[in-house]
Amino acid sequence: DVKVTQSSRYLVKRTGEKVFLECVQDMDHENMFWYRQDPGLGLRLIYFSYDVKMKEKGDIPEGYSVSREKKERFSLILESASTNQTSMYLCASRRGQGITEAFFGQGTRLTVV
Amino acid sequence: QQQVKQSPQSLIVQKGGISIINCAYENTAFDYFPWYQQFPGKGPALLIAIRPDVSEKKEGRFTISFNKSAKQFSLHIMDSQPGDSATYFCAASSQKVTFGTGTKLQVIP
Numbered sequence: 001d002v003k004v005t006q007s008s009r010y011l012v013k014r015t016g017e018k019v020f021l022e023c024v025q026d027m028d029h030e031n032m033f034w035y036r037q038d039p040g041l042g043l044r045l046i047y048f049s050y051d052v053k054m055k056e057k058g059d060i061p062e063g064y065s066v067s068r069e070k071k072e073r074f075s076l077i078l079e080s081a082s083t084n085q086t087s088m089y090l091c092a093s094r095r096g097q098g099i100t101e102a103f104f105g106q107g108t109r110l111t112v113v
Numbered sequence: 114q115q116q117v118k119q120s121p122q123s124l125i126v127q128k129g130g131i132s133i134i135n136c137a138y139e140n141t142a143f144d145y146f147p148w149y150q151q152f153p154g155k156g157p158a159l160l161i162a163i164r165p166d167v168s169e170k171k172e173g174r175f176t177i178s179f180n181k182s183a184k185q186f187s188l189h190i191m192d193s194q195p196g197d198s199a200t201y202f203c204a205a206s207s208q209k210v211t212f213g214t215g216t217k218l219q220v221i222p
Contacts, residue, residue: 004156033210040122042202042214043157050208058209090156092210099145099164102210104156 003027006091006105013112019078021108023091029103030096032074034058034066037088037107049074050097081112116140117205119213126220132190134216136203139184143205146179148188149212151200160201161188193220 007022025032031050035043035058045058047066055066063085067075074093078085088109094102118137126132138146147162163170163177163186170177176189190197198220203213 035212040214042119043212045209045211048209056209059211092156094210097206097208099162099206101147101159101162102206104149104158106154106156 004091004093004103004105006089006108008108009106011108011110013078013081013110015082015112017078017081017112019081019110019112021076021078021089021091021110023074023076023093023105024072025074025093025103026072027093027095027103028071029093030071031094031100031102032068033092033094033102034064034074034076035090035092036060037090043090046076078110081110083112086110086112116211117203117213119203119216121216122214123217124219126190126193126218128193128195128220128222130193130220132188132193132197132218132220134188134201134203134218135185136187136213137183137185138205138211140205140207140211141184142207143211145206146177146186147204147206147210148175148177149202149204151202151215157202190218193218195220195222 033048049068091105092102149157150160151157
């Protein structure tokens with residue numbers, strides 16, 4: 001079974017802190033994604049990566065950055081956490097592009113206070 | 114700009130009934146249209162998917178209908194069961210995967 005593992009299920013951080021969300025996949029997938037999920041807004045793409053050290057902005061990249069130093073790991077960084085970044089964050093991976101299934105992690109519920 | 118529009122936002126269906134969720138897209142570069150199912154506390158998981166050269170795909174009680182000219186696709190759940198109660202997301206894929214806003218389905222006994 002494909003496994004996408006997010007390092008934390010729940011996180012509470014203070015405004016202004018630098019926050020790291022980690023995601024690891026075990027199926028040698030090329031593509032990895034970070035989404036945030038908010039009620040009524042669905043899943044919105046923050047950043048994605050189609051190869052090591054490659055990254056592309058998604059629909060809502062402001063306030064976020066990413067790092068992909070190894071193929072299996074994709075990190076989301078909140079440079080200076082704000083309360084409007086309180087959300088559920090979901091990592092996903094898939095093999096290649098187009099007609100392939102994306103596999104999701106369990107999600108990280110981040111609360112910024 | 115919402116590239117994939119999904120409706121309704123919520124849906125209540127009697128057990129045994131048909132649940133229908135609709136989606137519309139704008140970008141003709143999309144080449145794969147999956148539906149994901151999400152239970153509380155879990156990440157979304159692939160339910161069923163269709164390519165744009167096919168008008169219908171059926172897997173058990175789940176059917177996708179696809180209208181390429183109208184840029185619309187829909188999910189039909191036949192004989193809906195309480196265990197189908199979940200949030201459903203349509204999506205459209207090319208270089209990236211773009212999701213709709215989700216439909217929370219409740220199937221009541």
